Amino acid sequence: MSDAxxxxxxxxxxxxxxxxxxxxxxxxxxxxxxxxxxxxxxxxDVESTSLQRQxxxxxxxxLLGQEAAQIGAGRALxxxxxxxxxxxEHGIAYCRGVPPASCLRVFRQVTxxxxxxxxxxxxxxxxxxxxxxxxxxxYAMGLQRDGAENAVMVAIGDGAMSQGDVNESFxxxxxxxxxxxxxxxxxxxxxxxxTERQSRIGLYHRAEGFGFPGVRVDGNDVFAxxxxxxxxxxxxxxxxxxxxxxxxxxxxxxxxxxxDPTRYxxxxxxxxxxxxxxIERLRAFLVRxxxxxxxxxxxxxxxxxxxxxxxxxxxxxMKGPSPVSIFDHVYAEAHPLVDEERADMVAxxxxxxxxxxx
Amino acid sequence: xxxxxxxxxxxxGLRKAMEDNSKVLLMGEDIGKLGGVFRVTDGLQKDFGxxxxxxSPLGESGIVGTAIGLAVRGYRTVVEIQFDxxxxxAFDQLVSQAAKQHSRSEGAITPxxxxxxxxxxGIGAVEHHSESPEAYFAHTAGLRVVSxxxxxxAYWMIRQAVTCDDPVIFLxxxxxxxxxxxxxxxxxxxxxxxAVVRRAGTDATLVAYGPSVKTCLKAAEAAQxxxxxxxxxxxxxxxxxxxxxxxxxxxKTGRLLIAHEAPVFGGMGAEIAARLTERCFxxxxxxxxxxGGYHTPYPxxxxxxxxLPNVDRLLDALDRAMDF
Numbered sequence: 120m121s122d123a124x125x126x127x128x129x130x131x132x133x134x135x136x137x138x139x140x141x142x143x144x145x146x147x148x149x150x151x152x153x154x155x156x157x158x159x160x161x162x163x164d165v166e167s168t169s170l171q172r173q174x175x176x177x178x179x180x181x182l183l184g185q186e187a188a189q190i191g192a193g194r195a196l197x198x199x200x201x202x203x204x205x206x207x208e209h210g211i212a213y214c215r216g217v218p219p220a221s222c223l224r225v226f227r228q229v230t231x232x233x234x235x236x237x238x239x240x241x242x243x244x245x246x247x248x249x250x251x252x253x254x255x256x257x258y259a260m261g262l263q264r265d266g267a268e269n270a271v272m273v274a275i276g277d278g279a280m281s282q283g284d285v286n287e288s289f290x291x292x293x294x295x296x297x298x299x300x301x302x303x304x305x306x307x308x309x310x311x312x313x314t315e316r317q318s319r320i321g322l323y324h325r326a327e328g329f330g331f332p333g334v335r336v337d338g339n340d341v342f343a344x345x346x347x348x349x350x351x352x353x354x355x356x357x358x359x360x361x362x363x364x365x366x367x368x369x370x371x372x373x374x375x376x377x378x379d380p381t382r383y384x385x386x387x388x389x390x391x392x393x394x395x396x397x398i399e400r401l402r403a404f405l406v407r408x409x410x411x412x413x414x415x416x417x418x419x420x421x422x423x424x425x426x427x428x429x430x431x432x433x434x435x436x437m438k439g440p441s442p443v444s445i446f447d448h449v450y451a452e453a454h455p456l457v458d459e460e461r462a463d464m465v466a467x468x469x470x471x472x473x474x475x476x477x
Numbered sequence: 478x479x480x481x482x483x484x485x486x487x488x489x490g491l492r493k494a495m496e497d498n499s500k501v502l503l504m505g506e507d508i509g510k511l512g513g514v515f516r517v518t519d520g521l522q523k524d525f526g527x528x529x530x531x532x533s534p535l536g537e538s539g540i541v542g543t544a545i546g547l548a549v550r551g552y553r554t555v556v557e558i559q560f561d562x563x564x565x566x567a568f569d570q571l572v573s574q575a576a577k578q579h580s581r582s583e584g585a586i587t588p589x590x591x592x593x594x595x596x597x598x599g600i601g602a603v604e605h606h607s608e609s610p611e612a613y614f615a616h617t618a619g620l621r622v623v624s625x626x627x628x629x630x631a632y633w634m635i636r637q638a639v640t641c642d643d644p645v646i647f648l649x650x651x652x653x654x655x656x657x658x659x660x661x662x663x664x665x666x667x668x669x670x671x672a673v674v675r676r677a678g679t680d681a682t683l684v685a686y687g688p689s690v691k692t693c694l695k696a697a698e699a700a701q702x703x704x705x706x707x708x709x710x711x712x713x714x715x716x717x718x719x720x721x722x723x724x725x726x727x728x729k730t731g732r733l734l735i736a737h738e739a740p741v742f743g744g745m746g747a748e749i750a751a752r753l754t755e756r757c758f759x760x761x762x763x764x765x766x767x768x769g770g771y772h773t774p775y776p777x778x779x780x781x782x783x784x785l786p787n788v789d790r791l792l793d794a795l796d797r798a799m800d801f
Binding site: 201230231232235236237242243245247250252253254255256257258259260261262264265283284287288290291294447448449450451452454455456457 | 502528533534536538539541542543544545546547548549550551552566569570573574577578579580581582583584585586587589618619621641642643670716717718720
């Protein structure tokens, strides 16, 4: 990658390199923490794919390969920042403290949500591509009016860059200098369509046309991701406006468990990206510099296995909601039609009242 | 009691809503210095500042999408869509986000936004400036849809919509913007979703909302001259529907006519007819009849008088109901 704007602090071989604009001061504990985060979310991701294959989830959208992009961005957020994810941001949800099983409630289809956005300062996933970008900018406009020194992060992808909503969100963010960072995970594939089908130019270049900076980061380098996201979120918090951060990464798995990537991409491309694996490069760095040894990495693997097992147990215990619950939160205020139809369902099911069906 | 035009009544209602709650914002195209193309927001930016009355970039999805994000942060944004036919770019945000965020978040988020849309025809406008899109929104669970027909209702209903915790589509009958009426600033005439009887009658029930209410009252007056007593109900709320008020009338009159400017096929008249037929089957002396737009694009305005539910078409339908 010869592009001067490509920010990398850790090479695929695990060599620490410097960049003129971005540096990362990081303690050994923090470095080990990033490694642990990535190993855990990969393990939980693999477990979730298995759960889907075993018929326990309706669907799963694997993040395999995007661990550094998500952990670097997720760990750059401060507690009072607010994030708007897409449906593949399990790593960001993990960083926000969302219990992994809550993330799977959507994929087991017991809900369309999963968690209380205000508990974790993380919105529910947006499945309609690009809707969340406008919602995020609106939230950021709210921060401005509150005089709050926080930032908003919104996750979009290479496909989303073609959506009108994302482009409108860039207009709004630029015009109003909204405190938002657009985390663009360019994982190279929008289901079967390569990035070239979305854009003739590098995606981060688009930001300039909207009047704010764009930067391309090695999305498989957790140090670079953390450094750049910290800097851009700080920039937003201090009132200097939005940034587009393109995390240059790769979707190693399928789009979702309903997808078959062998129909549209060649193995050699996947093999090339395997050599840039985010976890392997950090492991190489940690071991070579003596920050961690094999015994420690093995202990992390074992810990991740335990978390995967408890995730499985929680998912298997997850029951579907009561049918009458579909009427619970259609409106915040009373609505006669919803009440009438709830009563119809209760009567049809031969119950005394709605509570008897819960 | 103050006499105001309907447009000014919305303006005064918005002013009061903004005075009552500092979290209330306005956003839309040309609503600041210009005061909106219909001047509904005239003077509000001057009094409340550019941070609360926001001239937005030109993008309807952007207007609604950012208003939803502001709601997640605790703001109540009243957005203006300049004309009915320009709301469609925002349709996705309204249906996929505004309508669903409360449910999706299991009650945590209250996407309280008000989407003001000047709607309907009769003003001699060009294409996309005379449409009636209410059925699209009424079909979507999670949205509320209302339409005032008088200045007093406009003043109170916009205030009620702003305090509502759900997203409200607020349809303003643009052909009635300059009609004057008394506004009682002390007490609301009814709840946001209550229908009201505008004219009492015994032979037939004529149901309408928004711009068609006045047309229906004219038709009822003309019918009176022919010895027919027509009750006119102003629904005020399109979703939810106040079925009880209409049913009480139909049980008395035995005949139901529904008027709206939107095309009849798949329109609100179909829903009202079906519900009232279920509720009042044995009281009906004739099938419910609908008078509205044809199954055509909104026509060039030189022929809109023939497209709209005018007095002649309403009297013709009344004849058919009476002669059935």
